[in-house]
Amino acid sequence: MNALAIIGEVLVFIGTFFYFLSALGLIRMPDVYNRMQTSTKSATLGSLGVIVGVGIWAIGKGYSPAWIVQTVAVAGFLLLTNPISAHALIRAAYKRGIPLWHGSVVDKYGEHLASKAQAEEAEGETSETSEGVSE
């Protein structure tokens, strides 16, 4: 047991603990938006801890330094892609009309979409009338 192995183990433990927290958030939160809030963040930091921790632990066990390069590559990839899946999922949830939790206090996106639809409708009406005049 040397210092690097201990640091790696601690990182792996923190990572797995955050995995557990993200699953707990999945169970405890009341609606899909809040579930995504808690679980995406914890799962991403958990992966970062586990994967980089494994790299450091492997160096401590005397494996080649290529381990840390590869693990950091995987961790960086997860860090870039996880938020993108979260955006895609939360937007899909909103567009499918899943309602916000009853305790939610403000919804600016709904107002924005409504005003946009209204503007488009008004535009469509004016273009229709102008066509009618030209005929």
Added chain:
Amino acid sequence: MEEASRASKFVYTFIVLFILWLVVTASLDSQELITGAVIALIVAALTHDVFTRAGLANLHPKRVAYAIAYIPYFLWAMIMANLDVAYRVLHPARPIRPGIVKCRTVLNSDTGKLSLANSITLTPGTITLDVDGDNYFIHWIWVPDEVLNAKDDSEHVEKASEAITRPFEKYLRVIFG
């Protein structure tokens, strides 16, 4: 930002692809290096036109320095975010007050907007719902009082932007323009 020349785009694409190859193979064997260089050349020749717009200007020392300084700042924000999440999940009373707020950004480039959206998603209590032009719609797990009690729309946007997007923008504006 103006379009860069073809040569500058090509060299930039080649450098990025070759570094990616080095990281993924994690080996300094001469055979690996030659294969990687050849493949990076072919792919760069095919894709340099869609891969980048600014070319080598992306590797300006000031930008690289800000990008390196951004990493520890971002990791710190992420750790804070997770302590916040741990508090909300483990607290028996489940202290949440969610809502969707609107922010405005000063970033122009698409890459910059994407990075800002990703950074927002991984930091305390916020997750980007949609981006429409300069407007960000953000799901916030605990909407603070000063945003909630804003008198009109512009004050709401101002207060929310100050809390969410401002801290990242001062880095990202230099990195991505």
Added chain:
Amino acid sequence: MIEVNIYLALIAIATLLSTYRVFRGPTTVDRLVAVDIMTTITTGLMVLFALYYGRMIYISVAFVYALLAFGGVIAFARYLEGGL
């Protein structure tokens, strides 16, 4: 290697809790979020197994798995949104 087994136990609990949400979730998006979390956890598990067996090549497996899972979740999300 008793330490690794403690980590595996924590990961197993996390996966079981997510599985509960997959079966229970009132909407499709709930289930998909749970599956997304499970794929992230599985990526970490694969890297942990690479250390357990001492083989670096397993990390590449985790990399490809993360890539494919990302593509799958994006495709499903686009489909649910109504425009593939």
